[in-house]
Amino acid sequence: MHFASDNWAGASEPIMQALSRHSTGFAPAYGEGDLCDAIEARFQDLFETDCAVYIVATGTAANALALSAVTGPGGTVFCHQDAHIRVDECGAPEFLTSGARMWGLEGRHGKLSPATILSGLEQVPHGVVHHGQPNAISLSQSTESGTIYSLDEIKALTTVAHDNKLAVHMDGARFANALVSLNATPAEMTWKAGVDILSFGATKNGAWCAEAVVIFNKDYAKDFIYRRKRAGHLFSKMRFSAAQFEGYFENDHWLENARHANSMAAKLVAGLQDSNTTRSAWASEANEVFAIVPKSSAQKASASGANFHQWPTNGLHPDDQPNDDEYLIRLVCSFSTSQEEVDQFLALIKS
Template identity: 50%
Template sequence: MEFGSDNVAGVHPAIFAAMQAANTGPARSYGADPWTERAVARLREIFETDLTAFLVATGTGANALALSAVTPPFGTVFCHREAHINTDECGAPELFTGGAKLTALDGPGCKLTLEALEQARADFVRGFHQQLPAAVSITQATELGQVYEAGEVAGIGAWCRAHGLRLHMDGARFANALVATNASAAELTWKAGVDVLSFGATKNGALAAEAIVFFDAALAEQFRYRLKRGAQVISKGRFLGAQMLAYLEDDLWLSNARHANAMAARLAAGLAGVPGVRLPLAVPANEAFVVLSGALHARLQAAGAHYHLWPGDGAGRLGPDEVLARFVCAFLTTPDEVDGLIAAARG
């Protein structure tokens, strides 16, 4: 019963097959291959605009390099306190921006609010003695599994434009967030004011493939130099292109995400009402955050369930004998696995 992360799932067979097919014969290196070209063309179709995109191998690389294009070394990025860029990327955003600061804010469900952003901006009154507010970064879906609706993104995007800031979206689970809304990919990003998107594929079926998607072409000027300096130019880039193309073709990325989301919803519904369980948050995407009694946590562990305990009180205060657990479903999660965990919880 593996619910620790969607990273534990392997590679989707269609993506593996695409990599094998790309392994025949020579191909131009450093991303100048036909698979990468077609993958970028497919991204343009999906997002309904003439975007500029670069393929990289890691989500941390995508986030850090994307932020380096919108934030000067003397700038600051407003993000949630629990944002991956603030808690799980070992200072990479600060490194690749050349020293920019992350200003961490609070918000329910790990979402940024306009009120929090305005209060933070109001604190920057010392001119050049402080950092320059340069960008906002939001996570889709958030670190507590919540989803920004298109209107929420548009509100933040409008606030950024009004105050001269750029908007970055960490879309490591963008597919899961997208299928949870009624919006199109365009409505959830550039039409709502997103300037640059870290578009994730690895958590949703790829081996190692992410895209840095610029909706403002001016931001992408000279970006290849940043990629090279950041060790994200892959010699045999065709294998990034093959992964991304297979991921996007026939909407595999959306079907994978729908399945993972459905498994998380099944899990949450099955756990609801079990003694010792509280569900403090909605489960719109593929992560279910569940408050467990200490006894139930011990029983699940003994039954072989693997999941992570989540720090902090982002889902509300915990009782003296309670823990907050994160259960993540992936494109490979089966109904039998979900039902097995529910049965173990019911005892």
């Protein structure tokens, strides 16, 4: 019963088949081959625009390099206080941006709002050299709380950002899960809604290690090839990273994986709600479920082999807080989560 993270899942079969197809023979190094060109073209078709695409290996690299392209000396990036770039990336965004601050803002269930962006600008206003330069906002889709920005919410954020000369970065580590939940197109959820630069994640959704920085506003693509090289993400055998995307996109495999993960999460939610002792902490909108369960039930499930994370509760809204005899836990479903795992976990947690 593996609900600790979608990173725990292996690589899906179509992706491994694509890797195998390209494992022999010779191809130009450092992303110069036909396969890498084809994947860039595939991204451009997918997003319906002439975007610049740079493949990297990790989401941390994608986020940090993307933010390095939109910040300047003394830069500030406004993000949610629980954002991955601020909490879980070991200072990589600060390091690769030459010291930009990840300025955490409050927001219930992992979401920023236009009002919180404006409050950030009051704290770090334009033109005050002592405070630095507000350069960008970063929003996670889906969020660290498993929630999703609607298209209208994204447009509202990008409007206030652009009105205040801020670039917009989207951390799309779980991009596909959000996309299928909204039933939107990649273009609608990004550049058509005002997003300038995207960290496009595939690893959590069935790839081995495949991420990409997708730049819609090409003003931010200047010198990006040097940023990637300096960070150690220009692979000599880039064809293997590209091959993963070939398998990922083929026959809409990436969307199929995301739909499965989301559907398993929905089944978890339904089972938790069908109990007198467990409940969802808030609405689950993608493949992450945050649940409030009795401590004894969580301990029993863990002892019986269930993997999940007890989630910190500091800073939560009072209405989201568990009672003293309860835990807040996070359950993450992946492309390989089975109905049997869900049923087994629910049986344990309810008993």
